[in-house]
Structure formats: structure tokens, C-alpha cells
Amino acid sequence: MDFALSEEQEMIVATTRSFVENELYPHEAELEETGVLRPELRDALKAKAIETGLYAANMPEDVGGAGLDTLTWVLYERELGRTSYALHWNCVGRPSNILLACTPEQRERYLFPSIRGEKSDCLALTEPDVGSDLRGMKTTARADGSDFVINGTKHFISHADEADFVILFAASGEEEGPRGKRKLITAFLIDKDTPGYTVRAGYKNVSHRGYNNCILEFSDCRVPATQVLGEVHKGFEVANEWLGATRLQVAATCIGRAKRALDLAMQWAVDRVQFGQQIGKFQGVSFKLADMALELKAAELLTLEAAWKFDQKTVTDMDMAMAKLKATEMLAMVADEAIQIHGGMGLMSDLPLERIWRDARVERIWEGTSEIQRHIISRAMLRPLGG
Known part of the structure; x- marks a missing residue:
């Protein structure tokens, strides 16, 4: 078993650590004191991360990412982890790999802009009364003609205040399982300005200042079926x-x-x-x-x-x-x-x-x-x- 890193891996580790130490460390004190990542600072650091080649490094080359294999990506994440989440996540974005499930049209609207740093995503699974039991989620997506109508609440949604769109999981039906009926889940892509979708401030907490949790509310939020990510009922x-x-x-x-x-x-x-x-x-x-x-x-x-x-x-x-x-x-x-x-x-x-x-x-x-x-x-x- 070979435990040695390749020359390329050593270079990626060194480049990432240098960026973290020289570009991100200097802003930790301000972030801890204010609890706020200033938009102008975020944008400046994001531009430097893109220029350095560190942005969207988790995504495959054929969609515009750095194409790191999983082992190299973990080494890269290890170096980013040395600083605060607000700095390394909001400034050195890694779009969710779940976006690779996008259709060609969805890729143009969500995946590619996220890789270029023009948009950012957040992911909404957790609900106030539902923690680890995802099948127990109460947010619903009801089919209505060629649309879905979504109602419910999500909370503890990280950086939703920064995100341009949410990857939402909602109960869209039921099926018989070994222990009785269980909910079927569908994933959706929903833009921040969609009527019926509201982002509210979350809870104050001790961890990760500046990397905010939010509450998402959906009230008769209507989205077309073209916003389904993957297949209907296949969100799990x-x-x-x-x-x-x-x-x-x-x-x-x-x-x-x-x-x-x-x-x-x-x-x-x-x-x-x-x-x-x-x-x-x-x-x-x-x-x-x-x-x-x-x-x-x-x-x-x-x-x-x-x-x-x-x-x-x-x-x-x-x-x-x-x-x-x-x-x-x-x-x-x-x-x-x-x-x-x-x-x-x-x-x-x-x-x-x-x-x-x-x-x-x-x-x-x-x-x-x-x-x-x-x-x-x-x-x-x-x-x-x-x-």
C-alpha cells in the first residue's frame, strides 16, 4: 500500500494551505467579532479563489471544475478546514455534487453558474420536528397539473441567506414498506425569488459565526415540474x-x-x-x-x-x-x-x-x-x- 502523495497532490495541498493562511486567516478576527462576512470581502476573496483555481474544485472537469479525485479532494478540504466555515465555504465555494443530476437545461441555469461562482446553492432537508428521520418530513409537494405546490418549513439550513437557490427535499407521495406506509421524497430546484418561498433568520448558536443557519418557509409555493431534480419520488x-x-x-x-x-x-x-x-x-x-x-x-x-x-x-x-x-x-x-x-x-x-x-x-x-x-x-x- 502506497501512502505517498503524488507531486500534483503535494502541489494542491501547498496551494490550498497558502491561500488559507495568506488570504483567509487575516479575516478570522473580524468575522469572530462581528459575526458577519461582509459581502464586499466575500466577493473579493471569491475572485481570488477563482483566480487561484480553488473554486469548485470538487466538480468534474467536463463541467468546468478542477476534476479532483476523491482522495485529492479530501486533502484539499483538509487544508480549507483550518479556517472558519464562513470564510472557506462562502469564499471558496464547492457546489453540491447533487447538481450533477441536473438535466441539460438545468445545468445551464444552475450547475454551470454555480461552478463559475455566479450562483450558489443551499440544501434543505432538516425540519423543526424532524431530525435524522428523513422519511418523517412534513414538507409536502403536491402535483397540480404540470406544477407542484409546496408547503412546509425547513430549519438549520446553512448559508441559505447567501444562496441564490435551494435544493429542496419534500414528501411527494406514499408507498407500502416493510413497516407500513412510508413517504416518497422528491428533490426540487427553487430560486430564491420564487413566490411563496421565504428565507428567515435562523437561531443564534455557538458554532461557525458568520456561517448562518436559516429557516425556510414554503406557502403554496408553485414550481413547474421542470424544476424537479432527478426523478419524481426518487429524491432519496x-x-x-x-x-x-x-x-x-x-x-x-x-x-x-x-x-x-x-x-x-x-x-x-x-x-x-x-x-x-x-x-x-x-x-x-x-x-x-x-x-x-x-x-x-x-x-x-x-x-x-x-x-x-x-x-x-x-x-x-x-x-x-x-x-x-x-x-x-x-x-x-x-x-x-x-x-x-x-x-x-x-x-x-x-x-x-x-x-x-x-x-x-x-x-x-x-x-x-x-x-x-x-x-x-x-x-x-x-x-x-x-x-
Whole structure:
């Protein structure tokens, strides 16, 4: 097994890290203090990302993206993850791969403008009374002639305030399943200015300042059938293909932040002197560093293996669940221990550690909670045995 990176991969890692450190790091303090990513700053950084070739790097070459394989894309996401979500997501956009399901006409209207940085998308699955149970969603899409009429509410929808259109999932019918009736889901592309579609401010939260969550309301929102993404009643098939990749993305960005936290902790262990010696020479600190490095390496190897298997078309849901679970829980541990090593200084906003610590909390919840990941893993283990 070859663990070495290719020359191209090394170049992509170096280019992405340089962009993050030189173009994005300088704006972290402003973002944390104000909670707002200024539109003029966003647009300037977006233009630099496009010029550098980092924008839409997750998309295939034949549609105008960089055409990164999954392993290289994960390495790229790892470097972007070193900074705040508002900066790396809103300024170095990665359009949802679910847009590859667009029809030719939809590609001209949504996919290609998103890749060029002219439009941006958001994805709406979660509802106020529905978390991990997607089949329980209450937002409905009722067929009415050649249109669909949509009613319902979505919440916790990331960066919907920035997005030009939403990829919406709604219940469009029912079918008989092993446990009785279950809802059929359809995906739609809906423009922000569509009558009956309203974007409202979401909830204040501790994680990812400037990267806002929003509430989406649909009241007799009428969209033509040409706005269906994929096939009617086949929204789950579209979503499942997308969800696995996002779990790897979350894992990769967590690894990037953990690496930054560990780097800061290591430097502090060398620079900080107590009782006449560097604190890194005390076992209470040095053993923490060893455990942090061990957990980080384990998470990184799980994530890179899953990405490699994705390219080989051998990846399983269990592989991606393991990567997401390990990386998100590892980040919580590394961020906490990094603050402990810094003492009181770790909680001060002079350092990025308190932000990394706050931001880490949501990672074990969104894109599938830790409990959901454990369910996926355990079911994959037991099912072959008849469990």
C-alpha cells in the first residue's frame, strides 16, 4: 500500500494551505467579532479563489471544475478546514455534487453558474420536528397539473441567506414498506425569488459565526415540474449519493482544524516555561500531545482510506460513517486538550483555539449525528450475521 502523495497532490495541498493562511486567516478576527462576512470581502476573496483555481474544485472537469479525485479532494478540504466555515465555504465555494443530476437545461441555469461562482446553492432537508428521520418530513409537494405546490418549513439550513437557490427535499407521495406506509421524497430546484418561498433568520448558536443557519418557509409555493431534480419520488436516491461525500467532507475539515489546534499546542508546550522548564517536558502535557497526535492520525487514516475506496468504487456506508464519527469526536478531544495545555490563555479570543473548540461541537450533530453513524456501523456489522 502506497501512502505517498503524488507531486500534483503535494502541489494542491501547498496551494490550498497558502491561500488559507495568506488570504483567509487575516479575516478570522473580524468575522469572530462581528459575526458577519461582509459581502464586499466575500466577493473579493471569491475572485481570488477563482483566480487561484480553488473554486469548485470538487466538480468534474467536463463541467468546468478542477476534476479532483476523491482522495485529492479530501486533502484539499483538509487544508480549507483550518479556517472558519464562513470564510472557506462562502469564499471558496464547492457546489453540491447533487447538481450533477441536473438535466441539460438545468445545468445551464444552475450547475454551470454555480461552478463559475455566479450562483450558489443551499440544501434543505432538516425540519423543526424532524431530525435524522428523513422519511418523517412534513414538507409536502403536491402535483397540480404540470406544477407542484409546496408547503412546509425547513430549519438549520446553512448559508441559505447567501444562496441564490435551494435544493429542496419534500414528501411527494406514499408507498407500502416493510413497516407500513412510508413517504416518497422528491428533490426540487427553487430560486430564491420564487413566490411563496421565504428565507428567515435562523437561531443564534455557538458554532461557525458568520456561517448562518436559516429557516425556510414554503406557502403554496408553485414550481413547474421542470424544476424537479432527478426523478419524481426518487429524491432519496439522489440524497443518498450526496450524503456519503459530505460525511467525508466534514471529516476532512475536522482534521484540518485539529491539525491547527495541535500545532498551536505543540508550539505552546515549547514556548511556555514553568518551574524552570518547558511545559512540554512535563508528562502531564507531553502525554496529552501524544494522545492528540494518535487520535488525529487514526482519524486521518480512516478518512483517507474511505476517500481512496470511494475512487475505487469499493467504499461502503460503514467506511464513511467511521471516518465521520472518528474525525468529529477526535476534533472535540484535540480542541479541548489544546485549551487545557494553554490554560486560561486558550479560552481567550487572541488565539483561534476557543473558536475551534466552539465550532467543533456541531460536527457531531450535522450531516448525521454520532448516534446515526454508530447505527450505520453496527447494522453493517450485524446484518451479514442475520442480525
